[in-house]
Structure formats: C-alpha cells, structure tokens
Amino acid sequence: MEIKIQLAEKDIPRKWYNLAADLPNPVQPPLGPDGKPISPDMLTAVFPMNLIEQEVSTKRWIDIPQEVLDILYRWRPSPLRRAVYLEKHLKTPAKIFYKDESLSPPGSHKPNTAVPQAWYNKQFGTTRLTTETGAGQWGSALAFACRLIGIECKVFMVRISFDQKPFRKIMMKTWGANCVASPSNETSSGRAILAKTPDTPGSLGIAISEAVEQAVTDPGGRTKYCLGSVLNHVLLHQSIIGLEAKKQLESVGIKNPDVVIGCAGGGSNFAGIAFPFTAEKIHGAKIDIIPVEPKACPSMTRGEFLYDHGDTAKMTPLMAMYTLGHAYVPAPIHAGGLRYHGMAPLVCQAIVEGLQKPLAIDQIECYEAAMTWAATEGFICAPETSHAIAAVIREAKKATEEGKEKNILFCYSGHGLMDMLGYDAYLEGKLERYEMPDEDIKRSLAELNGLPKPKAVKTGKW
Amino acid sequence: MEIKIQLAEKDIPRKWYNLAADLPNPVQPPLGPDGKPISPDMLTAVFPMNLIEQEVSTKRWIDIPQEVLDILYRWRPSPLRRAVYLEKHLKTPAKIFYKDESLSPPGSHKPNTAVPQAWYNKQFGTTRLTTETGAGQWGSALAFACRLIGIECKVFMVRISFDQKPFRKIMMKTWGANCVASPSNETSSGRAILAKTPDTPGSLGIAISEAVEQAVTDPGGRTKYCLGSVLNHVLLHQSIIGLEAKKQLESVGIKNPDVVIGCAGGGSNFAGIAFPFTAEKIHGAKIDIIPVEPKACPSMTRGEFLYDHGDTAKMTPLMAMYTLGHAYVPAPIHAGGLRYHGMAPLVCQAIVEGLQKPLAIDQIECYEAAMTWAATEGFICAPETSHAIAAVIREAKKATEEGKEKNILFCYSGHGLMDMLGYDAYLEGKLERYEMPDEDIKRSLAELNGLPKPKAVKTGKW
Numbered sequence: 032m033e034i035k036i037q038l039a040e041k042d043i044p045r046k047w048y049n050l051a052a053d054l055p056n057p058v059q060p061p062l063g064p065d066g067k068p069i070s071p072d073m074l075t076a077v078f079p080m081n082l083i084e085q086e087v088s089t090k091r092w093i094d095i096p097q098e099v100l101d102i103l104y105r106w107r108p109s110p111l112r113r114a115v116y117l118e119k120h121l122k123t124p125a126k127i128f129y130k131d132e133s134l135s136p137p138g139s140h141k142p143n144t145a146v147p148q149a150w151y152n153k154q155f156g157t158t159r160l161t162t163e164t165g166a167g168q169w170g171s172a173l174a175f176a177c178r179l180i181g182i183e184c185k186v187f188m189v190r191i192s193f194d195q196k197p198f199r200k201i202m203m204k205t206w207g208a209n210c211v212a213s214p215s216n217e218t219s220s221g222r223a224i225l226a227k228t229p230d231t232p233g234s235l236g237i238a239i240s241e242a243v244e245q246a247v248t249d250p251g252g253r254t255k256y257c258l259g260s261v262l263n264h265v266l267l268h269q270s271i272i273g274l275e276a277k278k279q280l281e282s283v284g285i286k287n288p289d290v291v292i293g294c295a296g297g298g299s300n301f302a303g304i305a306f307p308f309t310a311e312k313i314h315g316a317k318i319d320i321i322p323v324e325p326k327a328c329p330s331m332t333r334g335e336f337l338y339d340h341g342d343t344a345k346m347t348p349l350m351a352m353y354t355l356g357h358a359y360v361p362a363p364i365h366a367g368g369l370r371y372h373g374m375a376p377l378v379c380q381a382i383v384e385g386l387q388k389p390l391a392i393d394q395i396e397c398y399e400a401a402m403t404w405a406a407t408e409g410f411i412c413a414p415e416t417s418h419a420i421a422a423v424i425r426e427a428k429k430a431t432e433e434g435k436e437k438n439i440l441f442c443y444s445g446h447g448l449m450d451m452l453g454y455d456a457y458l459e460g461k462l463e464r465y466e467m468p469d470e471d472i473k474r475s476l477a478e479l480n481g482l483p484k485p486k487a488v489k490t491g492k493w
Numbered sequence: 494m495e496i497k498i499q500l501a502e503k504d505i506p507r508k509w510y511n512l513a514a515d516l517p518n519p520v521q522p523p524l525g526p527d528g529k530p531i532s533p534d535m536l537t538a539v540f541p542m543n544l545i546e547q548e549v550s551t552k553r554w555i556d557i558p559q560e561v562l563d564i565l566y567r568w569r570p571s572p573l574r575r576a577v578y579l580e581k582h583l584k585t586p587a588k589i590f591y592k593d594e595s596l597s598p599p600g601s602h603k604p605n606t607a608v609p610q611a612w613y614n615k616q617f618g619t620t621r622l623t624t625e626t627g628a629g630q631w632g633s634a635l636a637f638a639c640r641l642i643g644i645e646c647k648v649f650m651v652r653i654s655f656d657q658k659p660f661r662k663i664m665m666k667t668w669g670a671n672c673v674a675s676p677s678n679e680t681s682s683g684r685a686i687l688a689k690t691p692d693t694p695g696s697l698g699i700a701i702s703e704a705v706e707q708a709v710t711d712p713g714g715r716t717k718y719c720l721g722s723v724l725n726h727v728l729l730h731q732s733i734i735g736l737e738a739k740k741q742l743e744s745v746g747i748k749n750p751d752v753v754i755g756c757a758g759g760g761s762n763f764a765g766i767a768f769p770f771t772a773e774k775i776h777g778a779k780i781d782i783i784p785v786e787p788k789a790c791p792s793m794t795r796g797e798f799l800y801d802h803g804d805t806a807k808m809t810p811l812m813a814m815y816t817l818g819h820a821y822v823p824a825p826i827h828a829g830g831l832r833y834h835g836m837a838p839l840v841c842q843a844i845v846e847g848l849q850k851p852l853a854i855d856q857i858e859c860y861e862a863a864m865t866w867a868a869t870e871g872f873i874c875a876p877e878t879s880h881a882i883a884a885v886i887r888e889a890k891k892a893t894e895e896g897k898e899k900n901i902l903f904c905y906s907g908h909g910l911m912d913m914l915g916y917d918a919y920l921e922g923k924l925e926r927y928e929m930p931d932e933d934i935k936r937s938l939a940e941l942n943g944l945p946k947p948k949a950v951k952t953g954k955w
Contacts, residue, residue: 033501033502033503034502034566034567035502037499039495040495040496040497041495102871104496105496105578105870105871105872116567134596136867136871136872136873138910175871178867178868178871179868179871197913198660198910198911198913201913201914201916201917201920202873202910202913202916204916204917204920205864205867205873205913205916205920206867206868207868402667405598405640405667405668406640406641406668406669408567409564409567409598409637409640409641410567410598411598411664411667448600448660448664448910448911449660449910451659451660451663451664451667452663454663454664454666454667455663455666458663458666458667
C-alpha cells in the first residue's frame with residue numbers, strides 16, 4: 032500500500048452529502064426571538080437565499096457547481112495518507128489514516144466552504160462579505176476565496192489570536208481582505224463590550240456579533256455575513272472531506288473504518304470527515320465516531336443540550352445544541368478555532384441520537400501528541416488538529432491493548448506553521464492547563480433559563 | 494490533463510543524477526591555501542568520508558539508500574502541477590508546469606538533501622551536525638532531518654532572518670535543534686565580526702564560517718558540518734526534483750520542456766530541477782535553462798568567474814565560481830536564501846559552457862509576481878521562489894508575443910507562510926529596490942587579486 036492514497040481529479044465528488052436526510056429524528060428548528068421556528072426569509076438580512084435554501088434543505092445530495100470545483104482543484108482531491116511512522120512508534124496493530132486538509136492555500140479545511148459561500152454570494156449579487164475568525168484559519172480562507180471570486184472581504188479576528196498570530200493578518204491582507212481585532216470600535220456590539228471589559232481576549236461569539244451587525248445594518252443589503260462553521264450549509268460543504276476519504280479507503284479495500292476522529296470547535300471539519308460515515312452507521316455499519324474538544328471549552332462533554340444563541344450579543348436565532356452558554360468566554364488556549372461556546376446543531380443532534388461520542392482533552396496532552404507527530408510523521412500540525420491526534424494516539428493504544436487491527440481515520444484539519452507560538456510556550460514549559468470549574472458552567476448556563484427547551488429525543492442503539 | 498500530475502511512490506527515482514559525468518569540460522577542482530587542488534582527505538575535518546566521495550564523484554548515477562527513500566516518502570514524489578489559472582490570467586499560449594517542493598514538512602526543497610546528509614553522517618558515526626541558514630529554510634530542514642534520524646543539530650541563522658522570521662526558530666526548536674543568531678559570540682570568527690561591526694545584518698558567508706569553525710575545532714571529531722547548497726553532493730541530492738519532473742512530463746507526453754527556470758542563491762533547487770534537463774541539452778535537446786538571482790546579489794550576472802572562498806572568513810577551499818567576492822555583504826532583501834556572494838561551481842561551469850543563461854530580477858518585480866500568483870494560483874510563495882515566478886511570467890509573456898505554445902517548467906521551491914513580513918512590506922509600499930553599484934562589486938572583487946585564476950574553457954554551441 033502506498034503511504035499517500037491519491038484520488039484522481041476526475042473522481043472528485045460532484046455532490047455534497049447532507050446528514051439531515053438520514054438522521055433518525057429531524058434536527059430541531061432554529062427559533063426566533065418569539066420562540067417560534069424562524070422561516071427561511073427571516074434569514075435574508077444575513078445570508079443570500081441560495082445558501083439559506085441549503086441551510087434548511089433535507090435533500091440527501093446537493094450538486095457542487097462546476098465553477099466551485101474549478102477552484103477546489105487547486106488542492107483537491109486531497110491525499111489520504113497512512114501515518115505509518117506514528118504507527119511504528121506506537122507499536123500499534125491499528126492502521127492510522129489521515130485526510131490531509133492542510134494542503135489548501137490557507138493551510139486548513141476551511142476553504143472547502145469559503146469557496147462555495149463566496150461563489151453563491153457572488154451569484155446572488157453580494158459585493159461584500161463579513162465574518163469572524165478565531166485562529167485566523169477561517170478568516171484567511173474567506174480572504175482567499177473572496178480574492179479568487181472577486182468580492183470584498185471584512186474579517187473580525189478574536190483579539191487574542193490577532194495578537195498571537197500576526198502572520199495570519201498579513202496573509203489576509205495579501206489576499207486583499209480587511210482584518211481588524213475583535214471586539215473593535217467599528218460596531219456597537221464591539222464598543223459595548225470594550226466599554227465593559229477593555230482587556231477582554233475576545234471570543235468567537237463576540238466576533239460573530241460584530242460581523243453580523245455589519246451585514247444587517249448595511250442599508251443597501253449588498254453586505255452579507257459568512258460563518259466558517261456551525262451552520263448546516265457549512266457542514267454540507269465540508270462533506271467533501273469524508274466523501275473523498277470514503278472513495279480512497281474503498282480503493283485500498285476498506286469499506287468503513289472502525290474509528291473516525293476529528294477535532295471540533297464549531298464542528299465543521301469533524302462533520303466533514305464524519306457525516307458520510309455517520310450515514311453508514313445509521314445504515315448498520317459499526318463505527319466509533321469521536322468529536323474531540325478542548326477541556327478548556329467542553330461544550331459537548333460538560334455543556335447541556337439546550338436552545339441557545341450562536342453569538343454573545345444574542346443576534347442569531349436560537350439553536351438546539353450542546354452549549355456552555357453564549358456568555359461563556361473560554362480560556363485563551365492556543366487552539367483558537369476551538370474556543371466556541373456551542374457546537375453545530377447537526378453534530379449535536381447526532382450526539383443526542385447516540386451516533387457520535389465526544390471526548391475532551393487538555394491542551395498539554397494535545398501538544399505532547401503534536402510533538403510526537405512532528406518527531407514521527409515529521410509534519411507540524413495546527414493546535415486544533417493536535418486534539419484529533421491526541422485522541423488517535425489514545426485509540427491506537429487501546430487497539431494495542433485489545434490486540435485489534437483497527438482502521439482509524441482522522442481529519443488532519445490544518446498545519447501549524449502559522450501557530451508556532453503555542454509550540455514555543457509548550458517547549459518553554461509555559462503552557463497552562465485549563466479546566467473550567469463546575470460553578471462557572473452553571474453560572475453561564477443559568478442565563479439560558481428563560482429560553483425554550485429542545486424536545487426530548489428517543490435515541491437509537493448503535 | 495489533470496492539474497496535478499502525480500507520480501506513484503513505486504516510481505520514485507532510485508538513483509541521483511550527477512551532472513559532473515556529462516559536462517563537456519570537467520569542473521575545475523577546489524584549491525587549498527597553497528593554490529594546489531585539495532585531496533578528498535583534506536575535507537575530513539569538516540565532512541564524513543561517504544559524503545566526500547559523493548562530492549568528488551564523476552559517476553553519472555548514484556544509488557539512493559532505501560532508508561533515505563523511506564523518509565522522503567513522507568512528501569515525495571511531489572506533484573507536478575499545471576499553473577492553469579496563471580496561464581489564463583496571462584492569456585499565454587504557454588503551458589506552465591511547476592514542481593511543488595513546498596509540501597515537505599519544513600515547506601521547501603531543502604529536506605531532499607538534509608535527509609541524506611544526516612543519514613550519511615549518522616552512518617559515519619557523526620553525533621552532531623552544525624550548519625548555517627539564511628531564511629531559515631535550510632536550518633529547519635536540517636533540524637527536521639536530524640530529528641527523524643536521531644543526531645544533534647546546531648544552526649547559525651543569519652541575524653536579519655533570525656529577527657525577521659521568528660517562527661522559523663521555533664520550528665527548529667520543535668524538531669529539537671539549537672538555533673542562534675549569526676554572527677554569534679560562540680565562535681572566534683563570529684566574535685571578530687561582532688567586534689568590528691556590531692550592527693551587521695549577518696550573511697550566509699559569515700554563518701558558514703561559524704558553523705565550519707565548530708566542526709573543525711571539535712577535538713573528538715564527532716561534530717561535522719553540513720551545507721544546504723553550493724556543493725556537488727548537495728546538488729546531486731536535489732536532482733530527484735528534476736528526475737521526478739521528467740517522468741511526470743513524459744507521462745503527459747512531453748519529452749522535454751522548452752524552458753526550465755529556478756531561483757538560485759547557492760544553486761541547489763535550480764540545479765535540482767535543471768540538471769537532468771541540462772543533460773538532455775548536452776545530448777541535443779533544445780531547452781532554455783535559466784537560473785534567476787536577485788538584483789541585490791547578482792553573482793551570476795555581474796560577478797566574475799574566479800576562484801574564491803565559499804565563506805567570509807576564508808575557511809573553505811577556493812572554488813571556481815561566479816562570485817561578487819567573499820567579503821560582499823548583500824543588501825537585506827527578504828529572500829534571505831538568495832543572499833550569497835557566490836554560486837554552486839557545477840551551476841557556474843554549466844553557465845561558462847553556455848548551457849544555462851542567468852537572469853537577475855529586483856525584489857519589487859518579484860513580489861508583484863508573488864501577488865499575481867496568490868491571486869491566480871491561490872498559493873503564497875516564498876520570497877526566493879517569487880524570483881522564479883517573475884521569470885516565468887516574463888517567459889510566458891514572451892511566448893504570447895511570439896505566439897508559441899511553449900512548455901515552461903519551474904521549481905516551486907517553497908511556500909511563504911513563514912515569510913509574511915516581506916509581503917507586509919510590499920503591501921505597505923515599504924519594500925526597497927536594491928541595485929549594487931559597480932564600484933562596490935569592483936572593490937569586493939579586488940580582494941581576490943592574489944588568488945589563482947580558473948582555466949579558460951572552450952564553450953560549446955547549444
């Protein structure tokens with residue numbers, strides 16, 4: 032078996048996969064301020080109608096436009112690789128496969144959705160996109176997509192990442208975007224937060240509020256907002272990861288892996304690798320599917336399945352999801368892309384249904400895993416991706432103990448070349464271990480008391 | 494035709510190609526302090542004998558050890574890509590192919606030689622390698638190779654790059670290397686230069702002196718020195734680039750390209766892509782072969798073909814090469830890897846023979862080319878690589894004017910994700926145009942007056 036399992040360009044998937052079509056129970060609808068399900072046209076101030084249609088669609092397969100594919104070909108299909116050097120180091124009988132999403136121009140999986148989002152917006156007549164970014168992976172991906180497609184791009188970058196990752200800003204500028212630290216003075220929600228807490232490290236929730244505000248307050252309506260994760264249509268676009276991986280595994284005789292792993296902040300790279308296999312699980316395959324989150328921001332493992340806002344300023348509809356509460360500001364871990372209080376509703380629904388089983392790992396174990404990765408596979412991974420690798424190492428060790436020749440698949444969501452400061456902190460012994468006290472979670476969830484509750488779901492046996 | 498032309502792992506070249514076997518006139522020998530050709534054993538204080546044998550070899554093909562291939566498989570064979578988006582943008586009839594060497598863990602072509610150098614040293618009993626680095630690409634490549642092979646690594650990094658590229662230092666640390674700014678206080682040559690010019694930006698020549706000094710002064714003889722370019726065995730290891738590209742072009746029906754381009758600082762990535770095609774040219778093929786250098790450091794286009802030292806402190810043997818003089822400290826352009834006063838003797842010999850025709854381009858045109866690249870192909874290239882791209886754009890425009898469907902091949906030697914400060918300077922309009930005054934070149938070449946001169950070479954017609 033070759034270490035790199037390639038897929039020819041002509042074999043690239045031509046349709047995205049939508050898990051909403053296969054979930055045993057329907058996803059609970061987003062709710063408006065009145066507690067009633069929102070209708071698609073209530074989202075038009077923020078998103079173009081063609082993407083709203085994808086957001087609410089329950090069609091199983093949705094065509095990928097040829098012009099989108101023409102852009103994705105710059106780095107797709109991405110290779111599926113065998114981590115043979117890590118396997119040897121761990122002396123595991125498991126085979127470890129990773130889908131390498133680090134090869135895109137911005138270095139992560141994010142352009143898989145940035146490109147179609149920019150393209151559908153352009154089709155719709157949008158001339159300017161606003162967005163938030165954590166580690167800068169999403170912001171640079173959208174800057175990249177907007178540059179190639181030809182629309183303006185404005186990025187609100189969480190302040191701690193803005194300060195820790197200076198090169199990301201220049202990258203966005205190189206692709207022509209305008210990037211500012213969030214909270215900023217450019218929006219009323221930003222100004223309000225700065226007035227109360229001028230030293231805040233910021234959060235994805237705050238940055239979302241700022242970006243949404245700029246879209247909804249544009250009198251011409253030609254500014255729209257773009258989200259890098261969480262929403263159904265974003266997860267839809269990422270399904271290309273798992274669909275390609277499935278074809279690649281099949282090409283070496285593996286129908287389904289035994290374990291599928293991805294790190295999860297908003298849930299999009301995880302959903303991308305996991306949903307096509309979640310469908311297999313629904314239809315009878317035996318697969319352990321594991322989203323991995325940081326202990327500093329444990330929405331899936333210590334949060335509750337509730338209706339909550341996607342952002343801090345409560346501008347978004349209520350979504351049924353595992354959440355720590357929209358007011359929660361996570362500790363400043365280096366994996367900025369995993370600092371989000373909630374989780375994609377589709378991922379949460381799959382967890383509620385018992386199809387996926389989340390895991391939380393602290394950043395020190397993750398950096399240890401990243402160092403092992405660099406010393407064996409040779410590559411330097413993103414701090415977010417290190418969470419997936421830490422879980423893979425746990426699973427590979429379990430396979431050794433059990434003496435089982437498992438096939439483990441994970442999403443290598445991005446490289447860490449723009450995120451070297453976390454490695455420096457680790458090497459200098461300055462990395463902090465963050466664990467959120469129970470009282471903090473209780474306090475932040477208490478703010479959701481008056482909100483509607485999701486309906487109970489009868490879970491299946493998988 | 495697919496945009497990415499893959500080569501299967503089983504088809505990786507198993508032998509390196511040595512141009513010395515095919516050059517019409519033999520390369521002129523390196524000379525010792527007495528002006529006489531040095532013998533291989535005079536190099537043993539610096540290099541292990543197995544690499545010295547490669548350095549002086551005139552065998553055409555040299556086996557690549559299986560254990561070296563086992564490491565290279567992490568990213569090799571590298572894809573050959575078609576730059577279809579740049580072609581469209583330029584409206585050129587030319588087909589532009591690039592060999593993507595940016596996919597290695599450190600992000601450049603440098604590990605192609607770092608891995609075999611570390612491996613041969615380990616075989617020989619070396620326990621510690623010292624080296625110099627400009628932009629940090631070579632230093633991080635050697636750190637990477639030493640980490641995987643299991644020997645110590647010490648890197649002297651040119652001060653201006655040390656300051657401009659902080660992430661490279663952390664990268665080297667992540668792979669376990671010890672990296673210091675050069676000139677440093679750790680060597681007598683470094684201390685001497687700091688005493689005279691405490692504010693020097695440093696240069697590759699100075700850093701080489703420091704690294705060589707640490708090898709020759711190790712009383713145990715277990716510390717050896719490693720060079721990232723210039724020497725014959727380094728160019729030999731890089732031939733895998735051109736050999737793979739040749740197979741890939743043949744797989745789409747192209748026997749030889751019409752133009753081959755690479756940027757050249759010490760000459761190794763250029764030689765890697767160019768030498769297998771230089772052999773074709775010697776045997777009758779019509780190919781334009783173009784090494785591209787910065788106008789700020791124009792060794793091939795404005796220097797002279799003379800015997801000169803490879804380093805500032807005159808510790809290395811004399812080599813017959815195009816040089817600006819070993820005392821020359823190039824302007825602080827962002828392409829740190831191209832700031833070298835000389836050029837690989839094998840490349841220079843091919844130029845003297847009329848087989849290759851150098852070109853100098855200033856850094857502003859290069860950054861413009863890099864911006865065009867980012868806006869079309871989508872990737873952010875290294876400042877060194879931008880020199881090749883600028884030359885490719887010139888050649889593609891020439892093809893348009895001539896109405897010729899040329900095939901242009903170039904080496905995409907590395908990505909620029911660790912070198913964003915140059916892009917920032919360009920975008921802020923702060924990039925300087927450097928051109929070296931004639932008097933400066935004359936003054937620095939005057940220091941070579943007492944040295945032996947290379948023999949005259951009868952050049953062929955190609």
